[in-house]
Amino acid sequence: MKPFHIDTIRADFPILSTQVHNKPLVYLDNGATTQKPKQVIQAITDYYSNMNSNVHRGVHHLSQISTDAFEVTRRKVQAFIHAAHDYEIIITKGTTESINMVSNCYGKAFVNEGDEIIITAMEHHSNIVPWQMLCEEKKAVLKVIPMLENGELDLDAYHELLSERTKLVTFNYVSNALGTINPVKEMIVEAHRYGAVVLVDAAQAIQHIAIDVQDLDVDFLVFSGHKMYGPTGVGVLYGREDLLNAMPPYQGGGDMIKEVTLEKTTYNELPFKFEAGTPNIEAGICLAHAIDYISEIGLDAIRAHEEELVEYATAELSKIEGMRFIGTAKAKSSVVSFLIDGTHPYDVGVLLDKMGIAVRTGHHCAQPIMDFYGIPGTIRASFALYNSKEDVDALVKGVTRAANMLR
Ligand code: PMP
Numbered sequence: 264m265k266p267f268h269i270d271t272i273r274a275d276f277p278i279l280s281t282q283v284h285n286k287p288l289v290y291l292d293n294g295a296t297t298q299k300p301k302q303v304i305q306a307i308t309d310y311y312s313n314m315n316s317n318v319h320r321g322v323h324h325l326s327q328i329s330t331d332a333f334e335v336t337r338r339k340v341q342a343f344i345h346a347a348h349d350y351e352i353i354i355t356k357g358t359t360e361s362i363n364m365v366s367n368c369y370g371k372a373f374v375n376e377g378d379e380i381i382i383t384a385m386e387h388h389s390n391i392v393p394w395q396m397l398c399e400e401k402k403a404v405l406k407v408i409p410m411l412e413n414g415e416l417d418l419d420a421y422h423e424l425l426s427e428r429t430k431l432v433t434f435n436y437v438s439n440a441l442g443t444i445n446p447v448k449e450m451i452v453e454a455h456r457y458g459a460v461v462l463v464d465a466a467q468a469i470q471h472i473a474i475d476v477q478d479l480d481v482d483f484l485v486f487s488g489h490k491m492y493g494p495t496g497v498g499v500l501y502g503r504e505d506l507l508n509a510m511p512p513y514q515g516g517g518d519m520i521k522e523v524t525l526e527k528t529t530y531n532e533l534p535f536k537f538e539a540g541t542p543n544i545e546a547g548i549c550l551a552h553a554i555d556y557i558s559e560i561g562l563d564a565i566r567a568h569e570e571e572l573v574e575y576a577t578a579e580l581s582k583i584e585g586m587r588f589i590g591t592a593k594a595k596s597s598v599v600s601f602l603i604d605g606t607h608p609y610d611v612g613v614l615l616d617k618m619g620i621a622v623r624t625g626h627h628c629a630q631p632i633m634d635f636y637g638i639p640g641t642i643r644a645s646f647a648l649y650n651s652k653e654d655v656d657a658l659v660k661g662v663t664r665a666a667n668m669l670r
């Protein structure tokens with residue numbers, strides 16, 4: 264484990280020493296996507312310079328080394344989330360595709376008329392819409408765990424929603440809009456008591472919190488590479504072997520087959536059954552380098568650093584007149600969402616951008632949360648391992664200036 268030196272870490276991320284509108288970049292939009300360390304950027308260049316070829320196909324040298332490297336990623340992901348088997352790791356395009364895979368494939372095989380699916384009121388749209396589509400198609404019933412004012416889930420309501428009719432329960436580990444950390448283990452135990460399977464959306468957790476899928480006893484877990492310092496266009500679906508085996512394939516095409524005749528096709532074994540066609544090879548291979556990067560620093564050190572930033576940012580921002588925090592859950596990760604009386608979040612975001620500060624404003628692809636609070640959106644600062652107290656100071660100064668200009 265490397266010692267946690269913020270300056271050394273920042274030096275790994277070339278973009279952090281660039282300027283925006285002639286101001287040093289302060290990047291606080293990590294919930295949308297994280298920046299990439301030079302180790303990952305170098306791996307991308309190396310791939311195209313020395314390795315480029317298709318995977319799982321050719322007998323030639325290049326194809327073998329790219330296939331080996333792609334499979335190294337699968338095993339790194341397996342180790343990173345403590346999966347029992349490497350073939351339980353399906354390499355996808357990202358969280359959205361992983362969720363759609365489960366809603367389509369698990370849904371096709373196991374969800375019938377009258378069955379119930381439970382989601383929460385604090386999901387990203389990508390963990391709402393696929394379930395609405397499935398329920399419409401199958402005449403199943405979508406139930407929603409409501410939220411409390413502080414941005415936590417109403418767990419009493421959850422217990423009441425569960426029944427023998429519940430087929431699948433899904434929720435995010437960490438809310439992208441509020442930063443709430445949900446009590447996933449407890450929620451999984453409850454769902455399993457009724458025989459329901461559980462999908463956890465770990466898109467905002469995988470880069471902040473150490474995850475052990477066997478300890479959690481989770482059935483499906485999904486996340487994206489680009490939010491964990493890796494490339495875009497790659498993500499993961501972890502699924503329990505027996506469930507994956509029982510599910511039909513997602514797409515038909517090359518790689519997912521064992522044998523094709525013009526009359527009939529037999530499907531490949533896991534994980535290839537769910538990986539039709541040429542994957543994003545470069546991103547797949549380079550995800551391993553992002554995992555190495557995180558592992559060398561260690562998620563415990565990363566989490567401690569980010570908790571300190573959230574605490575500091577909350578304390579400093581609360582000194583601004585008219586500050587209203589949205590989401591004040593006891594357990595929070597790396598996100599501070601807020602509004603300032605008398606200003607529109609969008610206007611604040613535009614002014615911050617002019618100062619070189621990147622935040623996200625709006626509904627953060629979680630419109631039901633904004634409806635719950637009766638607000639148009641929030642200003643969201645989301646932190647990563649390379650953010651510093653100086654970044655927070657710049658944010659506080661920038662927000663104070665923006666508020667003074669707008670009021
Ligand atoms: N779920 C959550 C909680 C997210 O934050 C995001 C990305 N903002 C997604 C799902 C979707 O991820 P992607 O766009 O990488 O598929």
